[in-house]
Amino acid sequence: MAKSIKLLLIFIVLYSFTVKGQNISRKELKDTLQQIPYFTIHKDNYFITGVPTNKAINSNTANAKYQISFKQMITRNVLPWETYLFLTYSQKAFWDIYKDSYPFEEINFNPTIGLGKAFFDKNDRLKGFGTLDFEHESNGRDSIYSRSWNRISLKYSTNISSKTILTIKGWFPFGYKSGNPELLDYVGLGEVTASHDFILNKLSAEIKVRKGLKWDFKGMVRSRLYYRPFKHSSNQYIMLEWFAGYTENLINYDQFTSMVRIGYVIKTNELDFLKGK
Secondary structure (H helix, E strand, C coil), X not given: CHHHHHHHHXXXXXXXXXXXXXXXXXXXXXXXXXXXXXXXXXXXEEEEEEEECCCCCCCCCCEEEEEEEEEEXXXXXXXXHHEEEEEEEEEEEEECCCCCCCCEEEEEEEEEEEEEEEEECCCXXXXXXXXXXXXXXXXXXXXXXXCEEEEEEEEEEEECCCCEEEEEEXXXXXXXXXXXXXXXXXXXXXXXXXXXXXXXXXEEEEEEEEECCCCCCCEEEXXXXXXXXXXXXXXXXXXXXXXXXXXXXXXXXXXXXXXEEEEEEECCXXXXXXXXX
């Protein structure tokens, strides 16, 4: 698995440098921010189902996963230092739909408040977009089943090419030791995400990688392939996802998971303005 993921990352990076579009200007970005709705999609919204690759497949190991995620821009007016204030909310659920009574195994909640800022080069062309966020993530449970953590996050996204976006995110965690004191050994202090359009608005891929704090193999790789089968232009896709590693959910953050799932996704276009023109 590690070798195939590495080869795909190398291919994306090398291919990306062969196609470089023109980034939008400062004025064009301001016009774009004035035109987009206040209420938009944040992360992908999806419903997918699948099976494990590292254990027997049955009603106890197969499941469904879905996510709801949105963003509310609080103001369009530029704040000091040309920043923008926003709220986001994401909810990820793991649903044992193949068991009797269809119980939910875990639901994770992730509200955020943040500031966004665009960065430009000397020619006033967009270089990238950064955010400073306060995030809370928990499973909403109590007692020994409670899992939660807070973090101050810094994220920066930039376009390697007109088809490829690279995002680097790091965080300063706090408030996690009571329910999951070893969480950082699995979730680490940051993540890297690379997304690439093979065929614009038709076929794309994304890889996200995390590494735990210790010198071992704890971490995760999440790869996704998006395909839009519809003739009309939309943000609706079929998504194939392979998650391998730790911290897919909070209740079992210290257990290795390898799941392949497929299903329907409303794909986010939050960073499409980075692709230039």
